[in-house]
Amino acid sequence: MYNKKVLSIFQNPSNAGGMKGANGTGKVGEVGCGDIMKFYLLIEDEVITDARFKVFGCCAAIAAADVACDLVKDMNLQEAQNLTSADIMEVLEDLPTNKVYCASLAVDGIKDAIQDYYKRLEKLEKKAKLDEQ
Secondary structure, three states, X not given: OOOHHHHHHHHOOOOEOOOOOOOEEEEEEEXXXXXXXXXXXXXXOOEXXXXXXXXXXXXXXXXXXXXXXXXXXOOEHHHHHOOOHHHHHHHHOOOOHHHOHHHHHHHHHHHHHHXXXXXXXXXXXXXXXXXXX
């Protein structure tokens, strides 16, 4: 069902686990479909310096999340916003048709974490302005 590359990533994900100090987090998925992904990003000077994930889901979901984290590391936020499921699929080489959505879910999770970062930044900026007054 899965190719050797997907199985290898699934069995040895390099980015699995949470992250203390993450300044952007994103969560996507639904319990009903069975795949839930949470992403943790560490962003410094608009560049993603580290990315981690937790997944409740299938082999394809874990592999897609791990690849997404690898791809966005060292990207600036604009580059990461342009990540596509095709980018993930290129690395994975192939997924069963009914599992391709896992790549899209991973992209959505990364983008959700980036949006969370911007919301946190906006709150900090508002607080700083209030403190100045």
